[in-house]
Amino acid sequence: VEGINPLTREEEKRYSSDEEYLAALAFKVMMDAGRKMTYLRIYSGKIESGEDIYNAIKGRKERIARLLKMHANKRERVQEARAGDIIAVVGLKDTTTGDTICDESHPVILEPIEFYEPVITQAIEAKTPADQEKLTVALSKLMEEDPTIRVKYVDETAQTVISGMGELHLEIFIDRLIREFNAHVNVGRPRVVYRETIEKAVEVEERFEREVGERKHFGHVRLYLEPKERGGGIEVAREIEEELIPEEFHTAIVEGIREATLSGVVAGYPVLDVKIRITGGSYKEGESSELGYKVAASSAFREGCLQAKPILLEPIMKVDIITPSEFTGEVIGDINSRRGEIKSINNRGPVSEIKAKVSLERMFGYSTDLRSITQGRATFSMQFSEYDKR
Structure with a gap:
């Protein structure tokens, strides 16, 4: 297996041998009778019960209490586990899914596990003060188990907002809150998590000049914004000469842009698929400050988005349906009524497999509708595909 040495940033190999230095990946975390159990896949080396191991991601040592x-x-x-074993470890308090466990004197970071971003949110609130205490504990434990769940507390509404990968995902999460932790909650309607982007290229500049705390702050930045292909993410390119703005302020400009991308101008959703070029600006001796450039960059980005035809992007889901062949027509008709796009239809004897892409917003309640039109005989699975224009 290959990994990166966190000290030298060079690629290193670990061969599947007990004699090699330890390299293991934590691929699952599970709560068992209130105790945290971490599943490890050991690629090289060996571990023993009671010994200290090193978490290369967190940069700290932990002690193994038990190996199962x-x-x-x-x-x-068991007392020990060797290369090739999959083992459950009790006692690793800080290790989470995707962390690398290794030898402290020969550290290595294995390729981490990538998780999809949540596409649906739902508000929950505890029914009683006693439930609120249970809810806090339950959320922290369930988030450790499932990295695709995100939790945010909203002060204005006193509600907790949970985000996940789909309607069923959140239903199971809430069911576990009640069943495993006895935390009863009121549940709001699921809401789709949108993203924002721009459709045309613009050049914009902003100047920030203000006295804050008995000191003048100055910042002047020019940006060029252009749309990228879907899935391109956010890219910030520094194309500015050091004579215009000293390099010590470049990081503040990038930070200001990055922070501004977290809240778009259409509905406050994060911005995607935009390339931002830092092309110019100016500098004032004694007045220029990091705060000034950060605010100027953030304001320039927002102003640029307003001028660049901002639009909403919605999550598109890949849907895979297995249905008895006699209901194929009804299922396809239902997908078309949801403005879905049929990708393929494969006949497998008495059943048909239909692959389609459908907006998440139009998939609410689909499991009930599918059972209704197929007499309860069809099944489906759904996963996130991409964000696209509404």
């Missing part, structure tokens, strides 16, 4: 070999619903306590 899992056999379906049974478990076997």
Whole structure:
């Protein structure tokens, strides 16, 4: 297996051998009777119960309390685990999904696990003060288990907003709150998480000049914004000469732009698929400050988005439906009524597999509708594909 040495940033290899230095990946975290259990895949080296191991991502040591070999619903306590083993470890308090466990004297970071961004949100609130205490504990434990769940507390409404990968995902999450932690909650309607982008290129400049705390702050920045292809993300390019703005302020300009991308001008959703070029600006001796350039860059980005035909992007889902062949026509008609795009239809004897792309907003309640039109005989799965224009 290959990884990166966090000290030298060079690529290193670990061969599948007990004699090699330790390299293991934490691929799952699970709560078992209130205790945290971390599943490790050991690629090289070996670990023993009671020894200290090093988390290369967190940069800290942890002690193994127990090693367990899992056999379906049974478990076997062991003293050591070797290269090639999949083992459950009790006692790793700070290790999360995707962390690399290794030898402290020979650290390595393995390729991390990538998680999709949430596409749907739902507001929840505890029914009683006692439920609020249970809810706080439950949320922290369930978030450790499932990295695709995000939780945010909104002060204005005193509500907790949970975000996940789909309607069913959040339904199961809420069911676990009640069933496993006895935390009863009131639940709001699911809401789709949108993104924003721009449709045309613009050049814009902003100047910030103000006295704050008995000191003058100055910042002047010129930006060029242009749309990128879907899935291109945010790219910030420094194309400014040091004579115009000293390099010590360049980081503040980038930070100002990055912060501004978190809230768009259409509805306050994060901005995607835009390339921002820092092309110019000016500098005033004794007055220019990091704050000044940060505010100027943020204001320039927002002003540029307003001029560049901002639009909303909605999450598009890949939908895979398995249905008895006699209901194929009804299922396709239902997908078309949701303005979905049929990608393929494969006949497999008595059943058909239909692959389609549909807006998440139009998939609410689909499981009930699918059961209704197929007499409960069809099944479907859904996963995030991309953000696209509404």
